[in-house]
Amino acid sequence: MNALLKYRIAKSKTLHVLTSVLAFACVLPLMAILSFIIKAGITKINWHFLVNIPKPVGEAGGGIANALLGTLIIIAVAAAIAIPVGILCGVYLSENKNSRLANWSRLCVDILQGVPSIVIGIVAYFWLVKPLGGFSAFSGSVALAMMMLPIVIRSTEETLKLLPDSLKEAAFALGTPFHRVILKVIIPCGISGILSGVMLSVARVAGETAPLLFTAFGNPYLSANITKPMQSLPLLIFNYATSPYNDWHDLAWGASFILLVFVLLLNISTKLMTKKWKVQL
Amino acid sequence: MESTVIKTVDYNAYFGDNRVVKDVNISIPKNHVIAVMGPSGCGKTTFLRGINRMHELIPHAKADGKIFLHNEDVMQMHPIFVRLKIGMVFQRPNPFPNLSIYDNVIAGYKLNGIKLQRADKDKIVEEALTKVALWNEVKDSLRKKGTFLSGGQQQRLCIARAVAMLPEVLLFDEPTSALDPISTSTVEELFHELKKNYTLIIVTHNMQQAARVSDRTAFFYMGELVEYDDIKKMFTNPKDNRTQNYITGRFS
Numbered sequence: 001m002n003a004l005l006k007y008r009i010a011k012s013k014t015l016h017v018l019t020s021v022l023a024f025a026c027v028l029p030l031m032a033i034l035s036f037i038i039k040a041g042i043t044k045i046n047w048h049f050l051v052n053i054p055k056p057v058g059e060a061g062g063g064i065a066n067a068l069l070g071t072l073i074i075i076a077v078a079a080a081i082a083i084p085v086g087i088l089c090g091v092y093l094s095e096n097k098n099s100r101l102a103n104w105s106r107l108c109v110d111i112l113q114g115v116p117s118i119v120i121g122i123v124a125y126f127w128l129v130k131p132l133g134g135f136s137a138f139s140g141s142v143a144l145a146m147m148m149l150p151i152v153i154r155s156t157e158e159t160l161k162l163l164p165d166s167l168k169e170a171a172f173a174l175g176t177p178f179h180r181v182i183l184k185v186i187i188p189c190g191i192s193g194i195l196s197g198v199m200l201s202v203a204r205v206a207g208e209t210a211p212l213l214f215t216a217f218g219n220p221y222l223s224a225n226i227t228k229p230m231q232s233l234p235l236l237i238f239n240y241a242t243s244p245y246n247d248w249h250d251l252a253w254g255a256s257f258i259l260l261v262f263v264l265l266l267n268i269s270t271k272l273m274t275k276k277w278k279v280q281l
Numbered sequence: 282m283e284s285t286v287i288k289t290v291d292y293n294a295y296f297g298d299n300r301v302v303k304d305v306n307i308s309i310p311k312n313h314v315i316a317v318m319g320p321s322g323c324g325k326t327t328f329l330r331g332i333n334r335m336h337e338l339i340p341h342a343k344a345d346g347k348i349f350l351h352n353e354d355v356m357q358m359h360p361i362f363v364r365l366k367i368g369m370v371f372q373r374p375n376p377f378p379n380l381s382i383y384d385n386v387i388a389g390y391k392l393n394g395i396k397l398q399r400a401d402k403d404k405i406v407e408e409a410l411t412k413v414a415l416w417n418e419v420k421d422s423l424r425k426k427g428t429f430l431s432g433g434q435q436q437r438l439c440i441a442r443a444v445a446m447l448p449e450v451l452l453f454d455e456p457t458s459a460l461d462p463i464s465t466s467t468v469e470e471l472f473h474e475l476k477k478n479y480t481l482i483i484v485t486h487n488m489q490q491a492a493r494v495s496d497r498t499a500f501f502y503m504g505e506l507v508e509y510d511d512i513k514k515m516f517t518n519p520k521d522n523r524t525q526n527y528i529t530g531r532f533s
Binding site: 166167170171172175176180185189279280281 | 361368373388391
């Protein structure tokens, strides 16, 4: 009897230790990536690096201003497309839980989430780049927006589903029309969840390279024209890291560091923001 | 002769094919408190929600018959317009969690996009909160969130929100079932005050409450309006067997 008891206690202790060890193990990859990139990248960062465009091979110095600006523009345009569409679609899904359209669109959203990013890039190439007659930052934004949509839609839907029906009833009982119930009550009450979905989707696509390869294409010069090719951080990293030049490798490390910091900051500010704006029900 | 505010003619309400309110004919006089009581599932809440067309918000719900607000058929009016005239307070307090106490009171104006001068807003808020006996408790914390109040205060805030729209009729769906006894008696006292300006219809599953607050009581059973009379008459001399059985506690 006693032996059995000891055996059972030992078993539960083992599982306890195992879960703790594995939980810690999950932290290791991130720590490894962080320390590696910081070590290699931080020494390359200075003011000059941020405000200059790359120099031709053989010349020392040069920066990543074109890629930095390009990434910001491409993501901003992508967000401008994906956020309104995604939020409204999420509202539809949470308002019409079991309609046929809702079930189909939920299925499609789930599948879209699983579509490889390179495939999305190819689709954007055939939809936009070919008809418009050339690579453009805008087509890259559309590709990224397609990747952001599922995250925004599902987080909006899940957030709004958690709001109690009594809230909507309260608004309806005051004679409020449907559109104002959604815009003035439902979305403001779920704003922290919706925003966190938006931020995570931005963080998710900030480092996407594949969809930009055949769309935004890259550009060695500073450009803010979204109808023309544009450089972006992931493209710069991809092109320069695979080049044979040491100067370019340095730029790629520095750019990796910047990109990583950008994504980390996004994630941290999402956490802070959701906490601050959470509506106490 | 007292004037009638609400009058229903053969009103039926359904969930899918299930008829839960059956041919109800009732006249509700102005400035009275009408209690609607009956066992669980007798259709009393559905009937109440039918009056301001909230019933039809539920999927597969429908209704027929006529409901007259004065001489206009509510069933033919736009629901939004109906709900401006007939306010509603729910079982659980449901202030808007994203709004302050002040904004909760004028939520009906805000949500309907009615622009008001600052002075008018202040006046509406003070009047509505005074009517529900909440002004003195919250006048120094109007900018705090509505959910910061206690349950009973929240419910009075919800009543103030409905009152601020100056409706003709106020519907209450078991307004005290989520409240403690002290808050309950505060709310019940309010009914006596409110009926000076409004007509009140209160669903309750509590016979004592019906007796305390109502001028007239409607007894619902299995979707039918069984009896509609002064509650004292109902207690002493019920006309229908089912009323007698309910009052004597043979079913609940």
